[in-house]
Amino acid sequence: MNDDLEVNLELKLQAWLDGELSAPYSRCINPEIVGGEEASRLIDELQAIKAALAGNETARPVPETREFYWSKIERQIQSQAPGPRPAQAPRQAVWGRWLASLPGFAALACLLLLAVNPFASPVFDEISSAGEGMEAVTFHDQSAGMTVVWLTDTTPARPAESPDAKAPAPGKSEVEVE
Amino acid sequence: MPSQPDKSALSDADLARAAQEGDMGAFEELVARHRDKIYARAYSMVRNEEEALDLSQEAWVKGWQRLAQFQGGAGFATWMTRIVINLCVDHLRKQKRQRAESVEVLEEEAGGVERFMPVTMPNPAAGLERTELRRRIDRALDQLSAHHRTVLVLHEFEGLGYKEIAGRIGCSIGTVMSRLFYARRRMASLLAGLKRENEE
Numbered sequence: 001m002n003d004d005l006e007v008n009l010e011l012k013l014q015a016w017l018d019g020e021l022s023a024p025y026s027r028c029i030n031p032e033i034v035g036g037e038e039a040s041r042l043i044d045e046l047q048a049i050k051a052a053l054a055g056n057e058t059a060r061p062v063p064e065t066r067e068f069y070w071s072k073i074e075r076q077i078q079s080q081a082p083g084p085r086p087a088q089a090p091r092q093a094v095w096g097r098w099l100a101s102l103p104g105f106a107a108l109a110c111l112l113l114l115a116v117n118p119f120a121s122p123v124f125d126e127i128s129s130a131g132e133g134m135e136a137v138t139f140h141d142q143s144a145g146m147t148v149v150w151l152t153d154t155t156p157a158r159p160a161e162s163p164d165a166k167a168p169a170p171g172k173s174e175v176e177v178e
Numbered sequence: 179m180p181s182q183p184d185k186s187a188l189s190d191a192d193l194a195r196a197a198q199e200g201d202m203g204a205f206e207e208l209v210a211r212h213r214d215k216i217y218a219r220a221y222s223m224v225r226n227e228e229e230a231l232d233l234s235q236e237a238w239v240k241g242w243q244r245l246a247q248f249q250g251g252a253g254f255a256t257w258m259t260r261i262v263i264n265l266c267v268d269h270l271r272k273q274k275r276q277r278a279e280s281v282e283v284l285e286e287e288a289g290g291v292e293r294f295m296p297v298t299m300p301n302p303a304a305g306l307e308r309t310e311l312r313r314r315i316d317r318a319l320d321q322l323s324a325h326h327r328t329v330l331v332l333h334e335f336e337g338l339g340y341k342e343i344a345g346r347i348g349c350s351i352g353t354v355m356s357r358l359f360y361a362r363r364r365m366a367s368l369l370a371g372l373k374r375e376n377e378e
Contacts, residue, residue, distance in 0.1 A: 011355045020340050049362045052303035053334040058316040060218040066210050076239045
C-alpha cells in the first residue's frame with residue numbers, strides 16, 4: 001500500500017465494504033474516485049477475503065462422545081449447585097427478637113451518650129429545693145464528674161418517739177455523693 | 179410405566195423452558211444438539227483442542243446457571259454462543275497478561291508489515307475447491323494473533339458489527355476496525371502464500 005492511500009482512508013473503505021458507514025457517508029464513497037486504482041485493488045482484496053470466509057469455517061465436532069462430554073458438564077453443575085435456600089424466619093419472631101433487644105440497645109445508647117457527649121451531663125451546677133421538713137441542695141462538679149446532694153432536716157426539734165429512732169437533729173445535714 | 183417423552187422431537191425453545199424448570203434431561207438434549215457449534219466457536223478463537231473443550235464445557239455450566247436469564251428472543255444456540263465467546267475473550271485476556279511484552283507483540287498490535295504491503299493477488303482464494311479453501315483458511319487462522327483472529331471470527335463467522343465486537347472485547351471501534359483490516363490483509367497474504375506453496 002503506498003503512502004497516497006492513508007490509513008484512515010483504508011479503514012473507511014473497509015467500513016464502507018462492511019456496510020458500517022451511515023448512508024450519507026456511504027453515498028460519498030467511490031473507491032476509484034477517493035483512492036484511485038490502488039483503492040480499487042484493496043477493495044477487491046478485502047471483498048475476496050470476505051467472500052472466501054463466508055460459510056467456509058471448518059466444521060469441528062467435539063472430539064469426545066456425547067456421554068463423556070456431558071458427564072463432565074453434569075458433574076460441574078452438580079458440584080456447583082446452590083444449596084437449599086434458608087427457611088425464612090416467621091415475621092413475629094423477627095419482631096420479637098428486635099423488641100427484645102430494644103431495652104438493651106437503649107441502655108447501651110444511654111451509656112454511650114453519657115460517656116461521649118459532654119452535654120449529657122446535668123446542665124445545672126447547684127440546685128436547691130425545699131420540701132416539707134426537708135431541704136435538698138444538689139451540686140454537680142463537671143470537672144470532677146461528681147454530684148453532691150445535701151439533705152437538711154428543717155423540722156422543729158421534738159422529742160424522739162423511740163429511743164432507737166434516729167432522726168437527724170435540726171440543722172444537721174446528710175451528704176450523699178454520687 | 180409411562181414412557182419417557184422423546185426430547186429430540188422438542189424444539190429448542192421447549193427444551194429451554196423445561197430446563198428452566200429444572201429438567202436436566204432437557205438441558206442434556208440441548209447440549210447434544212449444539213455442542214459441536216459451541217466447541218467449534220471456542221476452538222476458532224483459542225486454537226487449542228483441550229482449552230476449547232474446557233471452555234465449551236464451562237460455557238454449558240454457565241448456561242445452566244443462567245438459564246433464568248434466557249428470554250428466548252435470540253434463539254438458544256445464539257445465546258449459548260455469546261456465553262462461550264465471552265469466556266474465550268476472558269481466557270485470551272488472561273493469557274495475554276501472562277505473555278511478556280515483546281517487540282513482536284507490539285508490532286503485531288500495530289498491524290505488522292502486511293498492512294502496508296501492496297495488493298499483489300486480489301483474490302488468493304480464486305479457483306480453490308471448497309474443501310481445500312476451508313483447509314487453508316483454517317491454517318491461516320492458526321497463524322493470526324489472538325487479537326486479530328478474534329475480531330475476524332466475530333465479524334466474519336458470527337456476523338457481529340463493529341460496535342458489538344468493541345463491546346464484547348472491551349476496546350474502541352477504531353481498534354476493531356484496525357484489527358479487522360490487518361487480519362484481512364494478513365489472511366490474504368497467508369492464503370496467497372499457501373497458494374504459491376501449492377503451485378510450486
